[in-house]
Amino acid sequence: MRREDNGMSDTHKQSIEELSGSYRDIGRQHGENNAAHIRYLLKSYGVSEAAPWEPAHFLDALSVHLPDLVDEIHGIAEGSGCSLKEICGLSFLIDLGTAPTACTGVVFASGPDGPVMGKTCDCNPGLQQVWLRPRLVKPAGQPAALMLSHVGSPNAEMGMNENGLAIGITGLPSVALDHRGVGWQQDIRAVLHRCATTQETIELMQMIPIRGFGYCAVAVDAAGDVAIIDKVAGAMGVKRPDGNVAYVTNIAQCPEVIPHTTGLSENGLGRMALLKQLCDDESQMDFSFDGLLRMFHTHGEPVGLCQHGPELHSTTGFFMLPSKGMIHIARGHTCNSELEAFRF
Numbered sequence: 265m266r267r268e269d270n271g272m273s274d275t276h277k278q279s280i281e282e283l284s285g286s287y288r289d290i291g292r293q294h295g296e297n298n299a300a301h302i303r304y305l306l307k308s309y310g311v312s313e314a315a316p317w318e319p320a321h322f323l324d325a326l327s328v329h330l331p332d333l334v335d336e337i338h339g340i341a342e343g344s345g346c347s348l349k350e351i352c353g354l355s356f357l358i359d360l361g362t363a364p365t366a367c368t369g370v371v372f373a374s375g376p377d378g379p380v381m382g383k384t385c386d387c388n389p390g391l392q393q394v395w396l397r398p399r400l401v402k403p404a405g406q407p408a409a410l411m412l413s414h415v416g417s418p419n420a421e422m423g424m425n426e427n428g429l430a431i432g433i434t435g436l437p438s439v440a441l442d443h444r445g446v447g448w449q450q451d452i453r454a455v456l457h458r459c460a461t462t463q464e465t466i467e468l469m470q471m472i473p474i475r476g477f478g479y480c481a482v483a484v485d486a487a488g489d490v491a492i493i494d495k496v497a498g499a500m501g502v503k504r505p506d507g508n509v510a511y512v513t514n515i516a517q518c519p520e521v522i523p524h525t526t527g528l529s530e531n532g533l534g535r536m537a538l539l540k541q542l543c544d545d546e547s548q549m550d551f552s553f554d555g556l557l558r559m560f561h562t563h564g565e566p567v568g569l570c571q572h573g574p575e576l577h578s579t580t581g582f583f584m585l586p587s588k589g590m591i592h593i594a595r596g597h598t599c600n601s602e603l604e605a606f607r608f
């Protein structure tokens with residue numbers, strides 16, 4: 265029987281891609297491993313050589329703040345045999361105007377298993393789902409990190425590094441456009457290779473402006489320090505949780521950031537209301553890893569934390585134990601996925 269050719273093999277679907285060396289090497293390896301997949305994505309997203317922009321529009325700002333990622337983008341182009349413009353098109357696709365994904369992040373700062381973070385990525389079936397893959401990246405001289413990333417880009421939407429710093433983002437549209445900023449998720453990638461603590465993460469994210477599309481992020485370190493970080497073009501805010509729980513659902517929570525955002529997500533509001541209800545009485549909550557997982561199995565009307573369409577489906581979940589250096593990956597719907605364990 266002939267499978268539909270979407271540029272990836274079954275083994276590719278199952279494995280965690282491992283990349284190491286200089287950023288150029290990392291890019292080259294990723295390009296070589298994923299050349300067919302990248303070509304499929306370019307064709308499906310309609311990334312064209314004729315588009316009215318030049319790589320320099322994006323790479324000039326990136327080279328000021330994160331030159332390593334410029335090297336990696338060059339490496340991906342070399343390894344995949346695609347042009348620099350094509351790889352820039354994938355790396356900055358969200359900033360060029362594609363519909364984002366919806367996601368939920370929840371942290372328990374302390375509990376019987378130490379701090380725990382759950383983060384799901386909910387996508388429309390098809391192209392959005394096949395664009396995201398887990399990878400383990402080990403840059404020479406920097407902490408290794410396991411992350412979920414868009415294939416053909418140096419970006420990262422969530423992950424944890426070997427220091428136990430865990431971070432996950434949910435998308436948040438900006439009002440402004442800042443041509444001096446880096447692309448969506450590129451500062452998150454830098455956090456994963458440079459930071460050990462939540463405080464260092466906040467400081468690094470403050471130093472790097474982003475171009476357009478932004479985040480509601482949640483970060484936790486091995487000591488259980490938690491922060492919600494709202495960041496869009498031209499504004500960033502940090503909120504420390506009142507109790508043991510923090511969550512993000514594509515809705516800004518920092519008052520100073522709200523005027524800089526646009527397009528309130530109905531789905532995000534629904535998940536925010538559900539989480540408020542689930543976390544209403546912390547004295548009744550189970551703060552263990554199993555308790556976190558059970559929370560992510562919650563279905564509901566109009567939306568659950570485990571989403572089953574009609575549009576958005578929970579596609580990949582990272583369930584992270586920062587003080588133990590462990591990550592469990594759920595592929596597909598969280599409620600019926602067998603977890604795949606990874607330990608640093």
Ligand SMILES: [Zn+2]
Pocket residue numbers: 561563570571572597598599600
């Ligand atoms: Zn489910």
